[in-house]
Amino acid sequence: DVKVTQSSRYLVKRTGEKVFLECVQDMDHENMFWYRQDPGLGLRLIYFSYDVKMKEKGDIPEGYSVSREKKERFSLILESASTNQTSMYLCASSPGLSPSGANVLTFGAGSRLTVL
Amino acid sequence: GDSVTQMEGPVTLSEEAFLTINCTYTATGYPSLFWYVQYPGEGLQLLLKATKADDKGSNKGFEATYRKETTSFHLEKGSVQVSDSAVYFCAQTAPGYSTLTFGKGTMLLVSP
Numbered sequence: 001d002v003k004v005t006q007s008s009r010y011l012v013k014r015t016g017e018k019v020f021l022e023c024v025q026d027m028d029h030e031n032m033f034w035y036r037q038d039p040g041l042g043l044r045l046i047y048f049s050y051d052v053k054m055k056e057k058g059d060i061p062e063g064y065s066v067s068r069e070k071k072e073r074f075s076l077i078l079e080s081a082s083t084n085q086t087s088m089y090l091c092a093s094s095p096g097l098s099p100s101g102a103n104v105l106t107f108g109a110g111s112r113l114t115v116l
Numbered sequence: 117g118d119s120v121t122q123m124e125g126p127v128t129l130s131e132e133a134f135l136t137i138n139c140t141y142t143a144t145g146y147p148s149l150f151w152y153v154q155y156p157g158e159g160l161q162l163l164l165k166a167t168k169a170d171d172k173g174s175n176k177g178f179e180a181t182y183r184k185e186t187t188s189f190h191l192e193k194g195s196v197q198v199s200d201s202a203v204y205f206c207a208q209t210a211p212g213y214s215t216l217t218f219g220k221g222t223m224l225l226v227s228p
Contacts, residue, residue, distance in 0.1 A: 004159070031214045032216070035218075040220065042205065042218050042219055042220035043160075043165050043205065045148075045215055045216040046213065048215055050214055053199065058215070077159075090158075090159055090160065090225065092160075102212070103148070103209050103214055103216070104150075104162055104163075105160075105216060106161075107152075107159035107160040107161065108159050109157075109158055109159045110158075110159050113187060
């Protein structure tokens, strides 16, 4: 089975701190994604990457950046954390596009970040 | 733009009751459609999918049929169990795209 591992399940940070959220997948997937999940808002795409060193903005990239130096690892960076970035962050990966377009994502367990 | 709308929860049912969670989508083309489930404390996992009109996805007793004429993909189960308590997300992806657009999620609570 594909496994997507997020290094931290729970983090507490202070306003202004730099925060790194790490994600590793073990099935050689091309695509990796970062979503945030908030009550009443569902999942919103922050950034995604379809290849090493490639990145694309999602729907809510402001205040975030990403890094993909190796195929298996996709990092989300909060340069200066703010309280409105308190949320659950979900990493996912998927293979390259299938002809049917049925791009199935495999998710990690999530990282719950609290910014004080 | 493309979007997914699903019924608000929580949906509260007794064990063995029939479940329907409504999902409709807007898309410019013919998307693939998905239901994901999130159990407490876990990430999302794929429940079922359908890639073209009239396809029926099924898994673990859940079913959903891709209805192009009504742009819907409603999730159904004939007899729910307490262990089905979770948040259910409807999602779509456009052909040729890697990203999924999710609905806001519907919480299901099943009591014994």
